[in-house]
Amino acid sequence: MEHVIEARGLAKSFPGAEAVRGVDLTVGAGEIVGFLGPNGAGKTTTLRMLTTLLRPTAGTATVAGRDLTTDPAGVRRRIGYVAQGGSTNPACTALRELLLQARLYRVPDPRARSRELLERFGLTDREIGTLSGGQKRRLDIALGIVHTPALIFLDEPTTGLDPQSRAEVWRHIRRLRDEHGTTVFLTTHYLDEADALCDRVSIIDRGRVIGEGTPDDLKRKLSGDIVTVEFDGDSADARTALAELSAVRNVQVSGGTLRITVAHGDGILLDLTRALDAGGVEPRAIRLTRPTLDDVFLALTARETAHAA
Amino acid sequence: MPRDIWLIFCHQLRLTMGSKAGLVFGMLQPVLNLVLFGPLLSTYIGPGSWQVFVPGVLMQLALFSAGLAGFGIVFDARFGVLERQRVTPVSRVALLLGRVFTNVVVLLGQSALVVAVGLAFGLRVPVAGLVIGVALLIPLAVSLAALSYAFALALRRQEMFAPMASTAIVPMLLLSGALLPMSAAPGWLDAISRATPFRYVVDGLRAAFAGHYASGTLAAGLVVSLGFAVVAVTAGTRTFIRRHA
Numbered sequence: 001m002e003h004v005i006e007a008r009g010l011a012k013s014f015p016g017a018e019a020v021r022g023v024d025l026t027v028g029a030g031e032i033v034g035f036l037g038p039n040g041a042g043k044t045t046t047l048r049m050l051t052t053l054l055r056p057t058a059g060t061a062t063v064a065g066r067d068l069t070t071d072p073a074g075v076r077r078r079i080g081y082v083a084q085g086g087s088t089n090p091a092c093t094a095l096r097e098l099l100l101q102a103r104l105y106r107v108p109d110p111r112a113r114s115r116e117l118l119e120r121f122g123l124t125d126r127e128i129g130t131l132s133g134g135q136k137r138r139l140d141i142a143l144g145i146v147h148t149p150a151l152i153f154l155d156e157p158t159t160g161l162d163p164q165s166r167a168e169v170w171r172h173i174r175r176l177r178d179e180h181g182t183t184v185f186l187t188t189h190y191l192d193e194a195d196a197l198c199d200r201v202s203i204i205d206r207g208r209v210i211g212e213g214t215p216d217d218l219k220r221k222l223s224g225d226i227v228t229v230e231f232d233g234d235s236a237d238a239r240t241a242l243a244e245l246s247a248v249r250n251v252q253v254s255g256g257t258l259r260i261t262v263a264h265g266d267g268i269l270l271d272l273t274r275a276l277d278a279g280g281v282e283p284r285a286i287r288l289t290r291p292t293l294d295d296v297f298l299a300l301t302a303r304e305t306a307h308a309a
Numbered sequence: 310m311p312r313d314i315w316l317i318f319c320h321q322l323r324l325t326m327g328s329k330a331g332l333v334f335g336m337l338q339p340v341l342n343l344v345l346f347g348p349l350l351s352t353y354i355g356p357g358s359w360q361v362f363v364p365g366v367l368m369q370l371a372l373f374s375a376g377l378a379g380f381g382i383v384f385d386a387r388f389g390v391l392e393r394q395r396v397t398p399v400s401r402v403a404l405l406l407g408r409v410f411t412n413v414v415v416l417l418g419q420s421a422l423v424v425a426v427g428l429a430f431g432l433r434v435p436v437a438g439l440v441i442g443v444a445l446l447i448p449l450a451v452s453l454a455a456l457s458y459a460f461a462l463a464l465r466r467q468e469m470f471a472p473m474a475s476t477a478i479v480p481m482l483l484l485s486g487a488l489l490p491m492s493a494a495p496g497w498l499d500a501i502s503r504a505t506p507f508r509y510v511v512d513g514l515r516a517a518f519a520g521h522y523a524s525g526t527l528a529a530g531l532v533v534s535l536g537f538a539v540v541a542v543t544a545g546t547r548t549f550i551r552r553h554a
Contacts, residue, residue: 051396076398087393089385092324100320104313104397143393 002029003062004151004183005050010059011207012045019045021207022059029150032177032184034198036191036297042207043187044084047155050185051081064151077105080144084155087140090129094118094139097128098146105147117142121172134165141172145182152176154186158193170197191293201293203300211300219291220264222299224249226289227272229258233281241279245271313399317407325415335415339370339423347430359432364442364514365487366427367420368507371446372485374419375453376478378412379461383470386462405458405549406542412454413447420446434518441517445530448538449510455538455545463548485511509533 005027012020020042027033037043048054050063052072060067066074088097095114102110118125121138128136137157144152157173158166174197176182188194194201195215203211203218211218231238235253242248242260247268250261262268269286276283325331343366351358385391394404424432424439434442461470482488484498485507491499502508513530521527 081396083389087389
């Protein structure tokens with residue numbers, strides 16, 4: 001597969017702080033890749049390096065076929081970037097901003113292209129200050145793709161939007177890839193967003209990538225499935241009974257509830273019930289849940305904290 | 310690059326012209342200045358006071374209109390407009406100069422209005438003097454706007470731009486001799502005044518308005534105005550590029 005982003009050891013330190021400490025990334029053509037992490041993890045700094053807005057202090061990267069450090073202008077011509085806090089002047093009209101952007105990129109017919117984008121993103125040519133949050137965000141995205149770049153960077157595209165606007169923005173992001181073949185690299189701290197949109201995610205915490213893969217892979221690999229058991233009996237007995245099962249990774253007890261992490265939920269339920277029964281613990285209700293990316297995220301960051309300590 | 314400068318210029322100018330309130334106040338301020346202070350001067354200085362006073366008002370305009378231009382880029386930075394433009398292939402110099410030229414055009418518009426009102430009050434100025442005046446004002450406006458943008462971008466706390474810039478501008482206005490001619494100043498004040506470029510430009514403007522085309526004062530004004538522009542634009546673009554690799 002052709003790589004649209006290939007970064008090795010990308011790092012940025014500011015006086016007195018290491019914001020990003022050596023990030024490796026590989027993004028293939030036509031992928032939607034999520035860059036996931038809590039606030040302050042280094043997501044935006046990494047994105048600003050990849051979009052030529054910040055010069056890396058170490059590392060190399062090829063972005064859209066151009067070298068980031070030796071040919072930033074070449075990178076700029078080939079990428080689109082939608083910043084986190086918006087990108088428009090509230091006193092300007094939607095069409096004016098699009099026209100300027102199209103002309104700066106030397107789009108062949110700026111007026112036709114701008115009108116086409118207004119329509120595609122369900123916008124009317126109004127003063128930007130009068131647009132809703134969702135409309136503004138869609139305009140930001142339209143501005144980012146005015147020159148039909150092969151790669152678009154979206155920095156927290158749905159932060160601060162209501163659920164409906166969020167779904168609408170998601171729909172547009174999917175269309176970018178599905179109908180136009182655009183590669184999408186987005187940052188988010190919403191795990192459900194990564195789950196819903198992304199083919200792959202990279203998880204960053206404290207300036208370092210701590211996990212990477214498809215959302216399903218990560219969930220399977222890192223947290224397994226979770227079986228919740230409500231029981232009558234002694235919790236120490238329950239622990240002893242479960243310790244026999246090799247599939248059980250972790251057991252948490254709170255009150256009359258067991259929270260059991262298992263490698264694979266499928267087929268384990270019967271073994272669990274038998275083991276508990278044999279140990280003198282009577283299960284009242286058993287529930288199997290698949291983990292969310294939240295669980296993955298917590299598992300990973302907890303592990304990092306343990307390593308650091 | 311000229312095309313990018315032109316694109317940014319047209320866009321910014323359209324935004325400025327689109328703000329009705331901005332236009333009204335931009336025109337009202339210099340006119341009020343002229344109307345409320347000018348007549349006083351004619352009492353003190355007598356006939357010919359308008360030839361002295363109008364160049365001073367033009368300097369004041371330049372300092373406040375172009376000198377506070379950076380305020381606009383504070384908002385562009387906050388709204389993310391500047392960052393969006395910086396990710397385009399457009400040269401950083403075009404991003405700066407496109408904006409600077411908008412400020413120059415706005416200043417020339419305001420200046421035309423001031424001169425028109427001045428003429429109504431009794432200003433007498435030869436056409437050649439006006440043309441030379443414009444030639445003095447353009448590089449001055451370029452310098453002030455470029456420095457103003459550079460300063461705004463270099464500030465860590467951009468909300469401090471307005472108080473800091475006006476604190477710098479008011480002493481420059483007083484030292485330039487725009488309000489009252491520096492010829493009446495004590496020696497030390499006159500010396501400080503001569504250390505600022507604005508003094509020479511005001512004196513040059515007054516010489517031009519008085520029709521003293523062959524004077525050294527006018528020549529000095531032109532040289533200083535142009536030299537200042539070269540220095541300011543260099544400093545401005547450097548800051549713009551350094552702040553925004």
